[in-house]
Amino acid sequence: MAAGTVLIGAEDLRILIEAIFRRSGLSPQHAATVADVLLWADLRGIDTHGATRVPRYVDLIERGDMNPAPVLSTRNAGAAAVLLEADRAPGPVAMVRGMDQAIHCARAGGIGLTIVRATTHTAALGYYTCRAAAHNMIGIAFCASQPNMIYHGARSPGVSTSPLSIAVPAGSGEPLVLDFGAGVVSVGRLMQARKLGQPIPPGWALDGAGQPTTDAARAAAPLPMAGPKGAGLALMVELVTSLLAANPLLAEALEGTAPGARHGQNAAAIAIDIARFVEPQAFAQQASRLVCDLKALPRADPAEEIRMPGERGARERRERLQAGIPLPQPVYRELRELANRLGVALP
Amino acid sequence: MAAGTVLIGAEDLRILIEAIFRRSGLSPQHAATVADVLLWADLRGIDTHGATRVPRYVDLIERGDMNPAPVLSTRNAGAAAVLLEADRAPGPVAMVRGMDQAIHCARAGGIGLTIVRATTHTAALGYYTCRAAAHNMIGIAFCASQPNMIYHGARSPGVSTSPLSIAVPAGSGEPLVLDFGAGVVSVGRLMQARKLGQPIPPGWALDGAGQPTTDAARAAAPLPMAGPKGAGLALMVELVTSLLAANPLLAEALEGTAPGARHGQNAAAIAIDIARFVEPQAFAQQASRLVCDLKALPRADPAEEIRMPGERGARERRERLQAGIPLPQPVYRELRELANRLGVALP
Numbered sequence: 128m129a130a131g132t133v134l135i136g137a138e139d140l141r142i143l144i145e146a147i148f149r150r151s152g153l154s155p156q157h158a159a160t161v162a163d164v165l166l167w168a169d170l171r172g173i174d175t176h177g178a179t180r181v182p183r184y185v186d187l188i189e190r191g192d193m194n195p196a197p198v199l200s201t202r203n204a205g206a207a208a209v210l211l212e213a214d215r216a217p218g219p220v221a222m223v224r225g226m227d228q229a230i231h232c233a234r235a236g237g238i239g240l241t242i243v244r245a246t247t248h249t250a251a252l253g254y255y256t257c258r259a260a261a262h263n264m265i266g267i268a269f270c271a272s273q274p275n276m277i278y279h280g281a282r283s284p285g286v287s288t289s290p291l292s293i294a295v296p297a298g299s300g301e302p303l304v305l306d307f308g309a310g311v312v313s314v315g316r317l318m319q320a321r322k323l324g325q326p327i328p329p330g331w332a333l334d335g336a337g338q339p340t341t342d343a344a345r346a347a348a349p350l351p352m353a354g355p356k357g358a359g360l361a362l363m364v365e366l367v368t369s370l371l372a373a374n375p376l377l378a379e380a381l382e383g384t385a386p387g388a389r390h391g392q393n394a395a396a397i398a399i400d401i402a403r404f405v406e407p408q409a410f411a412q413q414a415s416r417l418v419c420d421l422k423a424l425p426r427a428d429p430a431e432e433i434r435m436p437g438e439r440g441a442r443e444r445r446e447r448l449q450a451g452i453p454l455p456q457p458v459y460r461e462l463r464e465l466a467n468r469l470g471v472a473l474p
Numbered sequence: 475m476a477a478g479t480v481l482i483g484a485e486d487l488r489i490l491i492e493a494i495f496r497r498s499g500l501s502p503q504h505a506a507t508v509a510d511v512l513l514w515a516d517l518r519g520i521d522t523h524g525a526t527r528v529p530r531y532v533d534l535i536e537r538g539d540m541n542p543a544p545v546l547s548t549r550n551a552g553a554a555a556v557l558l559e560a561d562r563a564p565g566p567v568a569m570v571r572g573m574d575q576a577i578h579c580a581r582a583g584g585i586g587l588t589i590v591r592a593t594t595h596t597a598a599l600g601y602y603t604c605r606a607a608a609h610n611m612i613g614i615a616f617c618a619s620q621p622n623m624i625y626h627g628a629r630s631p632g633v634s635t636s637p638l639s640i641a642v643p644a645g646s647g648e649p650l651v652l653d654f655g656a657g658v659v660s661v662g663r664l665m666q667a668r669k670l671g672q673p674i675p676p677g678w679a680l681d682g683a684g685q686p687t688t689d690a691a692r693a694a695a696p697l698p699m700a701g702p703k704g705a706g707l708a709l710m711v712e713l714v715t716s717l718l719a720a721n722p723l724l725a726e727a728l729e730g731t732a733p734g735a736r737h738g739q740n741a742a743a744i745a746i747d748i749a750r751f752v753e754p755q756a757f758a759q760q761a762s763r764l765v766c767d768l769k770a771l772p773r774a775d776p777a778e779e780i781r782m783p784g785e786r787g788a789r790e791r792r793e794r795l796q797a798g799i800p801l802p803q804p805v806y807r808e809l810r811e812l813a814n815r816l817g818v819a820l821p
Contacts, residue, residue: 204750205584207554237552238744240585242751265714280780281771293710295717303713305706337772352700359652359783362768363640366650367612370642370760371751378760381767397585403551404589404718413717413725420728421709424628425684433627436706 132453139474140452141166143466144181148217150469151188152195157220164219168251169452171440173306175315176251179458182465184217184248192390193217193247199224207236210372213246218392219254221246222268225396226255230262233398243394244372246270249290252394253306253437256294259398260302263407266294270394271368273380273387276310277350279358282337284348286361286377288314294437296407298415304437309357309364310349317346368393479800486821487799488513490809491528493818495564498535499542504567511566515598516799518787520653522662523598526805529812531564531595539737540564540594546571554583557719560593565739566601568593569615572743573602577609580745590741591719593617596637599741600653600784603641606745607649610754613641617741618715620727620734623657624697626705629684631695633708633724635661641784643754645762651784656704656711657696664693715740 135143141162148158161184169177187193197216201209209228213221225241232239252268259266269291278285288308297303312331320327320343332346333339340346351357369376372393379387401407422433447453454462466473482490488509495505508531516524534540544563548556556575560568572588579586599615606613616638625632635655644650659678667674667690679693680686687693698704716723719740726734748754769780794800801809813820 205580205747206582207579207586208584208746208750210751232554233552235553236583237555238585238587239554240746265718278768278771278780280774280778281768282774283772285768285771293707293714295710295713303709305703305710307700307703307706311700337774352703353654353658355781355783356652356654356699359654360640362650362764362783363642363652365764366642366761367640367746370757370764371612371746371748373752373756373760375760375764378764378767381764381771399555399587399714399718400552401718403555404557405720409720410717413720413722414713417709417712417717417722417725417728420725421625421628421632424625424632424728425630427627427629427684431627433625434702436702436709 252292519790599639
């Protein structure tokens with residue numbers, strides 16, 4: 128266990144998160160969904176998207192930006208495409224519903240798309256794409272948010288890091304799951320460097336005045352990965368999600384309107400039914416075959432294994448299910464204070 | 475006109491390309507499609523994907539890797555998803571058919587997907603996504619090819635640069651069109667640097683021995699953009715296209731099989747019908763609104779305009795339609811020799 132961390136068992140953490148959200152007004156089912164999604168991130172080592180978000184979500188509920196009792200409704204945009212009005216639901220609630228709807232459509236027509244309108248923080252997108260993979264489908268999800276990343280050629284944020292995830296089933300039982308943002312680094316990674324007082328490499332971020340910086344304390348926003356490629360991808364994510372949902376986020380924020388100042392996201396969930404094209408078992412075998420071929424390539428660093436998307440997370444999960452989840456002291460303390468304030472028993 | 479180039483009018487070039495492909499065994503309709511797609515790239519300044527490919531395509535036909543008289547057939551994978559067996563058709567023929575099929579499905583169900591099996595070089599993907607945008611749809615296309623890019627953590631090529639394009643209609647009449655590969659740079663850009671004897675920046679490529687190089691003459695393959703992100707994206711493109719098509723490219727090539735040594739690609743074409751979600755005119759207006767907001771951001775370099783995806787290409791097209799297309803001397807000479815050999819009259 129790293130110094131300054133508290134080990135907590137996965138089930139204990141799940142019970143705690145669930146209780147906090149039930150006390151915050153969520154239905155038992157919705158609280159269980161939020162707990163499952165956040166715990167998934169903690170187990171896979173995506174620490175920025177796990178329990179550390181619980182106090183942020185409760186803040187959003189108390190501020191009225193996250194709706195603890197949303198009425199989700201779908202509008203059939205076509206046999207294979209659906210608009211889900213999320214009514215500011217907690218992101219995990221909206222996204223699970225969105226992906227399940229896409230899976231349902233894909234089962235009928237081969238591919239399904241849900242545009243999720245007016246969700247809140249979607250948490251780790253890999254959860255939803257792996258959900259599709261567990262149904263022998265290819266899962267794709269991406270989400271749009273407020274401007275927090277530099278647009279290529281600009282000096283201030285213009286687009287969001289726009290996370291994107293793709294998961295496919297593989298022969299090992301563990302899906303291959305890619306999950307990345309369009310920035311050179313994530314906003315969370317910049318915040319971590321700031322907390323730890325680490326310098327950051329050149330090319331990662333601009334400061335508040337729009338100048339390149341290697342001082343994490345001054346870093347205001349990440350630069351886009353591969354310049355125009357990352358910036359263009361982020362722009363497309365806003366167009367495909369927020370504009371199809373008639374709920375623009377970037378323009379409102381950049382123009383400084385009242386809606387633009389409020390937390391909110393839009394997202395897309397896509398499922399493709401493998402069985403419509405090939406036998407899912409043959410697909411998974413071919414995926415495993417390619418994984419073996421790639422892992423057998425000569426290594427850049429002989430000591431460093433060639434890794435597949437999601438491999439590190441799957442390994443971390445196996446370890447943490449056994450050993451528990453190491454929460455940093457400040458994260459644990461914040462959770463404990465929140466639990467005390469809400470009258471929730473600590474495990 | 476740059477030194478060492480020959481100016482040729484767009485219509486003259488179209489007639490020449492069409493005649494060459496008719497003489498090479500393509501039907502008049504297929505020859506016209508190939509000419510239109512290659513000319514589109516030349517007009518937009520994507521010189522690596524225009525007329526310079528004509529001799530390469532004729533080589534592929536003569537070698538038996540590109541089928542001049544393909545029988546394209548679709549297998550309905552579902553109401554919204556289709557497998558198109560391209561029978562080694564010239565890429566433009568296969569991809570136009572694939573995108574038109576996706577548009578057809580999207581009109582019926584909101585979204586449509588075509589997996590294009592066994593195509594050959596797909597040329598510039600932006601052509602097909604813009605075709606969807608012209609129908610008030612969002613167009614997405616990506617394609618898988620032989621290993622020509624380093625997989626993150628390896629010393630030799632494991633994945634392909636896997637081009638991806640997304641186009642959406644915007645208020646200006648010109649769509650926003652993103653078109654990029656998953657490499658730090660394209661293979662074409664490396665070849666160009668080699669021809670011009672230019673050094674390349676560190677981080678672009680590895681040499682044949684798997685070592686980093688800044689000597690374009692020694693550069694063997696580009697590195698993936700943003701490391702594991704670009705590599706992971708390229709891997710996913712192979713899984714989603716080639717594995718759904720039951721026509722694996724990477725594994726065959728990496729294992730050195732006979733099919734793996736042959737030129738061939740697989741691709742995906744996706745269309746999303748905007749009208750199923752929102753009024754297309756309102757969508758295009760919102761897209762233009764966001765473009766204005768982004769262009770108004772403070773500039774990193776006051777002398778450098780903030781550009782949108784596809785903007786440079788649209789400007790180039792307007793200029794080249796007027797002034798003609800500047801073909802480099804060696805490209806023109808090769809075309810002329812090919813035309814002479816095939817008995818095609820030069821314009």
